[in-house]
Every structure is written in structure tokens, then in C-alpha cells.
Amino acid sequence: MATGARHVFFLLAPPVIGGYAIHRRINNLESRYPRLTVDDSTSSLEFRTASSPATQHSPHIDIYAARIPLKVLLARTDNPNDIKTADNTTLSTAWARSVFGSRLFRFEGSVIGFFTERRFNPGDIGDTPDAFNPIPVSLSPSIDSNPKSSEQPTEKKRPLLHGVFIVERPPSLDSPHGLLGSWKMADEPREFFEKIALWGYPWRLMSGGRHELSVSEPYEVPGLEGEGPFVDVRFASAHDYEIVPEEGGLEKQKTIPEWSARLHRGYAMLILDVAVRELMRK
Template identity: 40%
Template structure:
């Protein structure tokens, strides 16, 4: 194969990949908008740390939503053996945790083909899900979402604290929380609801390397990547819901 052909093929492949990535980014952003963590989207457990030295900065909190039919959730609940209309939060939590992308995370963490616990036998505080990827902080109920926490390994957190103390402009989160639940839509006549995937990053308030409250967090572009990955995970879970309900 000539160098010219290799170059032209590479340019075409890179161009096509860029166009696809751009189109997919626009689709995900339009389909899964952000909501403020207020009103029906506010959850105290999501934004309350168990550590007095930690906090959740507003720029690290994203509430992603998708509009789906209530019928799809009720149908999925019945297939999961749940109490349909009274278990919509649990249904969405189960569906979300059993979707392919998030299940793969559980398999990678567990180092096996088993994705781990997805709440098939219910949820309770302290429960470890997806081979330890998440810990249940608040189980889903008729009115409240599932809230889980996750932790970042100490080594990278400590490393970024040290270089931040030397002047590096960013720090790494110590962990975070997710809310996975259902919100009623006032103008939908009860036919549609919003399923949510809330993400909140938890930071050390004071840099432990120098004791200063520097307010440093991850850079904006990293936050954007987290947000887009969250949309991708939500998109995957919505597809799983449609599959489970038979509406696909």
C-alpha cells in the first residue's frame, strides 16, 4: 500500500470519526438535558457528606434526565417482579444497574464475567453493588431515588493535593455520589416521567498537603467529559428500559 493511500485512508477515517463524535455529542446533549439540583431534583442524601471535612461544589453536581413513558417503567417493574406503580424508583435503579455499560464497569472492577449485585434481592444501606463499585447510602422507595456513593483511590487524590499545594490549578475529587430515580412531570398528564441520573463529586474542603481551602477542583474539560460519559450511561440505561418493557 502506497504512502499516499495510507495517508488518504487515515484522513478519511479520522474525519469520519470526528463527524460521528460531534453528531453523537450533540444528540446526547439534546436528548439528556441538565436540571438544577433544586425542587424535585434535589436530594439531601446526594449532597450530604458523611465526612465533615468534605463538600460537594455546585460545579461538580450534574442532574441528567430522560423523558420516558410511565407504561414502560410499569411494564419493566412487572417483569422484574416488583409492585409496578409503587416501585418505579426501584425499577429504574435495577434497570440502570443492569444496563450493559455500567455492568461492564462492575465486571472490570470484579475482574470477572460477573457484574456483581444489582439489587435483584432488594436494596439496603451499606450494600455493595457492582462488585464494590457503589455503596448504597439510601435505598429507593416510593418517593425517593436510590443514592449510592463511590470512592477514588487515595494515591491519585493525595498526588494531586501535593502538586496543587505547589501551584497546580486543579485537584482530584475524593469520590462522589449518584442518584438514580424517577421524577413526575407536571405537564405530562401522568403518561410520562423523567428518569434521572444525578452525579455529585465530593472534594476535600482543605487541601491536606498544606491545610489551605483552595477551592480547586477538576478542570472544566474533565468535567465536560464526565458529563458526556454520564449521558452515554443514561442513554444505555434508557435503551435497556425499552428492551425490558418490550417497547423497543
């Protein structure tokens, strides 16, 4: 092999091999976690609605699920042997803690913590007694003339992973769809790609997005009665994009390229896979 060809080979081989390995890995995840139908049975309307519906749309919504024995999830609750107390709020909290406490999210949060606060730790991952509930801030004066209500408690949404992820709706009895949270893309890179997209560049960045972590009602599986009941644990992802009138209707609005969207879907499936594997090992 000529010297020049050898150099080209050694330059191209790593990205080609790496790309092929990622392709095979995503293929494997796709075969095990098919995308679910996006409707009221798998997600909430709040999750499916863009953060600013008047100016944004959500063209990419993906929901994945894995079936696990209920007892595996119960083991992460305060009453691991009492199925009767396992309401959806309890199970959704346990599942959300499993996802944010997984090695994948802990590493991601630790990297964020290193760059933002110069300490390699994941920050709040919902593992405190307050879990994902809002944070009480202070008692603020009220304009109400009633002396008994001179002060009213205030609270703020709970930030996770050093503030990158904001809990918009903690698991509660008010919703069967578990935890809902949001994240936001920095304005500078989004605005840069919006500008060059107006000049003809074929893609744009999202403005942010949401994740929803939910648990289905328990059910039995024919032939596996001795191992059940089972539940489906879900991980859902939605991306918001600004609506640019110059680009036309929603079907013509630019987004990230398909290969990049597939990587995002692959990462969502990987998050689900890692969390489930860690649950099953405990």
C-alpha cells in the same frame, strides 16, 4: 506527502478523529438531555451534601432526565398491569435495576470483577429479591439486661459492582428521590494530585461522589393522552473535593479541568440514554 509528514499525519489522525467523534456524541447527548435545576424537586438534600461537609465541597452536581411512558417502567415490576400498585418505591427500584442492569454498567462491573476477583461478571446489580436493601450480617450480643432483647440484628450497606458502588439509601417510602449511592476515589492518586496542586498544578482529583436514581410522579402530556401517563426517570451525579485552605475560598478551589468534567457529564448522559433505550426496546 513527505515521509515525516506522513508519519505525523498517521500519528495525529486517530486521536483527532476520535476526539471529534466524542465531541459530536456529547453534543448530541447535551441537546437531548439538558441539565436540570438542582433543587428539592429534582434531588434530595442528602445527595447534594458532601460526604464530609466540614472538609469537603461538591462543586459539580449534574442531574439529567428522560420522559418515558409509565407502562414501560411498569413492565419491569411484579405487577406490570396494575398502575394502582405502582408507588414511587416500586418505580424507583425498577428504574435503578434498569440502570445497573444496562449493558453499560454490566460491562463496567464485569471489567472490575475481572481485575479484582478474576471473573468476568458484574457482581451484584440489584437483580436479587433483596434488590438494594441492606444486607443482614449477624445477630450480635446486646448489653441490654432484658433477656427478650439479648440479641439485636445488625446489617451493612449493600455493595454493588464488586463493591465499587455502595447503596447509602435504597428506594423507600421515606424518600421520593429513589436510590442514593456513593463511590470513593483511591487515596493514592487523589493525594498525589493534591500535592502537585500545592506546587502550582492547576487541577486536582475528586475524593469520590454520589449518584441518585429517581422517578417523578406520573403525569399526562397534552396531545399524548392515549400513550400516557408518563414519568421522568432521572440520573444525578455529584463529585466531592477536599477543601484545601491554601487555595482560598470555595470558588478558588481546584477541580478537574473543564474538558474532563464535560466527559464526566457526557458519561452520565450516556448512562441515562443507554438505560432508557433498553427499557423502550423491551
